[in-house]
Amino acid sequence: MEKPILETPPTPPTPPEPPTPPTPQDLPTPTTQATAPTQNAAPTQASDAKEGMLSRRTVLKAGGALGALALAGGVCGGVLPRFFSTTPTAVADPEEKIVWNHCAINCPGRCSLKLHVKDDEIVQVETYAINDDDIDSVQPRACLRGRSYRAWVYDPNRINYPLKRAEGTKRGEGKFTQISWDEAIELVSSNLKRVISTYGNESVYINYATGVSATTGRTWPRLINILGGYLGYYGTYSTAEINWITPYIYGNSSAGSTINAANEAALILIFGSSPCETRQGGAVSNHDYVAMREKTKGKIYLIDYRHSDSMIGHSDTWLPINPGTDAALVSALAYELINTNLVDLDFLHTYCQGFDEESMPESAKGRNLSYKDYIMGTGYDRIAKTPQWAEPITGIPAGRIKELAREIGTTKPLFVLQGWGSQRRSNGELTAWSICMLPLLTGQIGLPGTNNGLREGSYAINLDSIPAGDNPVKTQISVFSMADAIDRGPEMTEKRDGVKNAERLKTGIKFVVNYAGNCITNQNSDINWVHDIMADDTKCEFVVGSDIVMCDSMKYCDVILPDIFRLEQESMIGTGGDAAYMIAGSRPYGPKYERKSAYEAITLVARAMGVEKDFTDGKTEADWIKSLYETTRSKDASLPTLETAREKGVFTRKNPKGCNIALEAYRKDPVENALTTQSGKIDIYSEKLAEYIAAHEFLPDDKVTAIPTYVPEWYGVETTTGQFPLALSGFHYRSRTHSSWGGVAWLKELNPQELWINKADAEPRGIISGDTVRVSNQFGVMELLARVTPRIVPGTVATSQGAWHDADMSGDRIDRGGNYNTLATHRPSPFAKGNAQHTNICQVEKLG
Amino acid sequence: MSIYGFYFDGTRCTACKTCVYACKDKNDLNLGFAYRRVFEYTGGDTTRDGAGAISSDCFTYSVSVSCNHCDNAVCIEVCPTAAMHRDPQTGLICVDSSVCIGCGYCALSCPYRAPKVDRAKGHSVKCDGCNDLIKDDKAPVCILACPTRALGFGKISELQAKGEQVNIAPLPEKDYTLPNMYIKPSKDARPVGTDNAFIANPLEVL
């Protein structure tokens, strides 16, 4: 049950005074009156779940007339023809009109939204669709989240006014008072000025955030760069480890094949990915994978600790494996391939460096440092990576590993793909690298039906985005290190803590901008630890946040600026999967309450800082959208005019090559098209990485190597303890994009927060499906429902990430929202200093 | 008799529930109501032996069902007010909300869980095949919503050419009501009356 966040109620609604008129001319006159009826919290999941395995039908039938009243209590008004809350507007358009726009949350789907708008309200959300029987027609159909936009746009947790942290309260308590825009801008700009002049620009940080995607969606960096810059970051929460290691393997040529390249494959291996769940739209991997699966003659294996939804109806594609052990499997497969002479030595010697002694660089010759030495046990730990060795680690029977090696060795084309689950672990860099070994061992890259072992690539329309300009501050930290840099910034060094372009940080972070992201706490790790750091306002002195809804991270802000959805404004986005598309969105109505678009809000800050002209370049956001698009169009004449784009809403384009094949050019001619790695080849042994290792400090259990090896996780299947005997992992959820939509009752109703647990682990604990369970480890405790299922391997439990943190932080800190990150470690990965978010162990017990 | 029916491709469905929400949005359904249900049907076991080797015969498949506008519709048969009726033009089974007394007889009888009494509205509600759209020569909203193109709708004769009349677990034997839902079953599909499998997502279906 979510606690109301606005515990200090806003002042009674009155018609707003006209806001300080912004210079952009085409913004609408305010049309809203702040008289929205409040919406009661909807009946929660927990009460239904207590019925356990019983048919939902009975639970909701119970209560007759009284039951109806309970549900009706969640219905706003009851007299309104449409049940979501509406705000009366001064300028109402009685005719229903269609307005195209796009989803803009962190998912490359960015799917089309066909908004039915009436009386300045969205009354229905459809999508671009063609009623044909052609699975190849490009239709960026929105997923269930897109179809639930009304529930979110009208969510009672939306932020309507500028807010400041209530006097006498600490960050994290979530108590705010309403203030005017003038006061909000004054607070932000005066603090920014003060911090910059006191500590320098390196003390300013724009936190990682992915809640908004559009060509003009993220403009804080532009402003702060004009003001002298900010401490930057490298990496992302999605790809920290894999993106760090990829340049060492492939240089800049890292784009994967498009999924449809696998149509030609005879064997398809997919590690740590659920394409149907991570990108659910009708023209990205959900669709592309299903289409490929239908067309390919190839045999598919999804190698995963969980029978994901990508395997539904195709359960024979599941190859169950213990989480975090992909590299052990690959090592054993490599052993078998080498042992049975099924490796493509010609390929390995021509295109790669470091497979065997013969292909090692001078600097590493004669010391048994090749990959083959590692695999066969003639070097490194001197353990032969046999299938017998791998069996207890991976959970895959040795015989099965041998069989699979035979399949890999004798089946071409081989298509190997990994998602980003395998790399988001403490051994992530080396795991990602290991998986790439599979196509390399049998020379299956750069050819039809092959991939480079990384994530699938896409054929996309890439639109120019608003330029951020140069950041005068060159120093960077890992994307995962904000809390560290706040807590002990000047102690962080390049050698040990991943500081880049400086020997150490000069100052801790003193000012944070958190726009459209939930990574302060909710999507971060070790929430309890981060909370304590953020709550101390002598460390970080000011946090300005901006979002559409009061998510957990917003509670840690000192000032909040209310944002609007991209679909509530003019917006453009380009993207693609197997095919490309672009969406030109129009505005359905003006901003309601006192919300402003981010561009408008940041312009006000720019004005207060005296740099408005530099920031806007004299352009309104609409001007920017137009000029950026013209720039793109000048490079790609086949794109339609802006007017046509807006009228049609959606523009699609198929890949003229049919599919993209990774490393095609390199395969054709490795000399002419040499890679940008140090060796010019694909590095299986990386000299550059060896140098990096020598020059940096690592912890003893981070067994770093300059070749892809298997390293047990700090907290994983090989390192469980008596106290925490189960491995704990996470996965993406159908009803959320990370934490976006996480507070929408409509979606929560049919998508409960559940812990997947195998019968073998549930029975001894007396747990059945529907029980509330407590999951705990050294970092925190969460409670959620149990789902006892054969769809997860024994010894591991998992839950979907992104649930909204819901704990009494001044009390027992037990997270009743079931947010996985309450238990996630905040120790950074060895190379990327990234989030090893799936590396956890825990104990599970039944409650009550 | 019915003219139209639904088509479901069990080899394409990934149980995302976009169809459920597209329908909820179009019909403006509050919490507690959905005209479509996506069942996840799971069976088998995933076990680990003493040496740590994992083996699995686990299977899971999904079925998305709304109302099957059955030829032998039990809801029409039992309805005391004749509110449950076939639209004379489209043959789709709809509720006449001005006549319905909300007795719930249809809800009890339907083995597909299609109708339900909405006490706030005072009558039974269910999928009507987007009757209004069909009359306007458009397709039902769920069909055009599915990101993996797993749903279809059309004249029954067309559907019979594409798939088989639905007769898989956890749905009932087709002979009870003669449903106009034709499917392409997935490899994992099990026959009606399977007893070593279960509906694994009871909290996700209304």
Add this chain to the structure above:
Amino acid sequence: MEHAFAELPLATFSTLSSLGAGAFVVLALAFLSGSLGDSLAGSPEKLKKIDRLAIIPILLVGAGFIAAMFHLATPQNALNALNGIGRSPLTNEVVVGLAFMVVALVYWVVALIGKLGAGARKILVSVAAVLAIAFALFIGIAYMIPTIPTWNTLFAPISILGYCLLGGGLFGLLVLQAADALKDISTGPFKAFTISLSLIGAAAAIIGIGGQYLVASGIEAASHQVAAAWPWLIGSIAGLVLALGLAIIPLIRKPSLGIISLGCLVVLCSVFVGRLVFYALYITVGV
């Protein structure tokens, strides 16, 4: 037992209506076989009292109908339920129930205004009795839907018939005793018929709910519900046996209002619990 508690209005309706209607079977027996007309020929006051007190079972049935209204989402349109006559078992049930009420009310009103002759009394009450039995059977038949395997057996109407005869019998005895007329007719064929009625009723009730329970226990998907309903089933059957005893005692001993009232209370509760068991065992062949 969740299905049961979701159907409280219907459980109430089927309990009160079958028991109330069933009272008229005993009253008919009293007027036809108990030589009530003869032995009380000199007690027109007692006959009048019986006529008047017959409002009790009539009110019971009325209360049942009101309970049924609570089950409907739009009770003001309740008369639409007559549209499905012939096709819908529910309509048929409503029609017979209404017919019973009409006859019973005619009897009571005509008696109240003093225009009821002995012959008319016998005819009206007998018709009401026949309609009561039909009503009870139709209530049960309405649940015999092919897609609900735990209800789609003859046990459904048999159990309600049983409640009607045993429970209704007790309420009929209540009316007669409250009019102080029971001792006058507690001899001769009336006693035999009424005891038989109670025995048959009890047997039908127990066989009905017991049989339904057995059918349900053979259905794998219902096992959770079957287990939960077991103590309620036992309670109901025990109550019915006790009610049977309390129905027979007044016929073989000196009748007492206290015993009969207790019997009415016990049978009300037992039947209600039996109905809860019935609804609790609801299962569909599908989802």
